[in-house]
Amino acid sequence: DAGVIQSPRHEVTEMGQEVTLRCKPISGHNSLFWYRQTMMRGLELLIYFNNNVPIDDSGMPEDRFSAKMPNASFSTLKIQPSEPRDSAVYFCASSLLAGANVLTFGAGSRLTVL
């Protein structure tokens, strides 16, 4: 298995632009998570899905952020419009809902908003 695949690895954009981050979870995993990592706030859970359904989005900073999971093999995190304070590394992770509860992380997407 190729693991959790995230794209792009790096994104540099200007304030006000729309940003879309993508994630392909491990095949067979039915829970998917989006985390954000910054120096100031560490690792924060933004949202997670079970069986493609959003369960908890209380970590989503504001209405500029949205996430979708249209099927079991794909999820997006969108920021519109982007702001410099959104600069961070965004991680996607997946796991089995039942069982050992081990989250497998993607390599992350480093976002820089100028």
Next chain:
Amino acid sequence: AQTVTQSQPEMSVQEAETVTLSCTYDTSENNYYLFWYKQPPSRQMILVIRQEAYKQQNATENRFSVNFQKAAKSFSLKISDSQLGDTAMYFCAAIDNNAGNMLTFGGGTRLMVKP
């Protein structure tokens, strides 16, 4: 809600020596899991070790072992025979089974292994 606290922002150890990273957590649940993840400069999050709260025996993975003190809500990581490749950020994390698989992280400890 869970909280996870790592009180050591940075630590260093000489190669081949042993180092212990501290972690405390707070949860009202009885059924939960605890983890240590490693994040090297490549920024990939790598699972180091896992402990089920209902197991009294401390988990061990090669040179990595934990000291799980359930009553004290303490979960420290011991790295034996430290290697240069162990240099990384280490995150303690907890999952409460009653809150889905939400993983709550501590603030991390930056470990430097010196030659």
